Amino acid sequence: MGVVCHCHVAKYEKVSNRKFKCLACKKEVNCNDYLQKAIEDIHLIYPMERLTVNLVKKWTENHISSEKIRTYLNTHHKIFKNGPLTFYR
Numbered sequence: 615m616g617v618v619c620h621c622h623v624a625k626y627e628k629v630s631n632r633k634f635k636c637l638a639c640k641k642e643v644n645c646n647d648y649l650q651k652a653i654e655d656i657h658l659i660y661p662m663e664r665l666t667v668n669l670v671k672k673w674t675e676n677h678i679s680s681e682k683i684r685t686y687l688n689t690h691h692k693i694f695k696n697g698p699l700t701f702y703r
């Protein structure tokens with residue numbers, strides 16, 4: 615797991631609370647860009663997978679708090695509720 619940079623050479627590494635950096639091409643992204651890339655990758659690799667906070671958290675190697683992920687998903691994605699399960703699209 616982990617989020618691969620757009621250059622496809624290396625993963626983003628956490629360099630500060632709000633910044634992630636690819637050590638190969640030196641590209642820097644903020645938390646939201648990092649989360650968005652993670653979500654795009656999940657869709658690409660597991661198109662049928664339901665997007666949940668836990669899945670994104672696992673994908674981003676716990677670099678981002680559940681609260682931040684939930685806020686991001688609530689803002690940028692549609693929420694679906696299915697019984698006790700909440701997921702996003």
Ligand SMILES: [Zn+2]
Nearest residue numbers: 619621636639
């Ligand atoms: Zn890169």
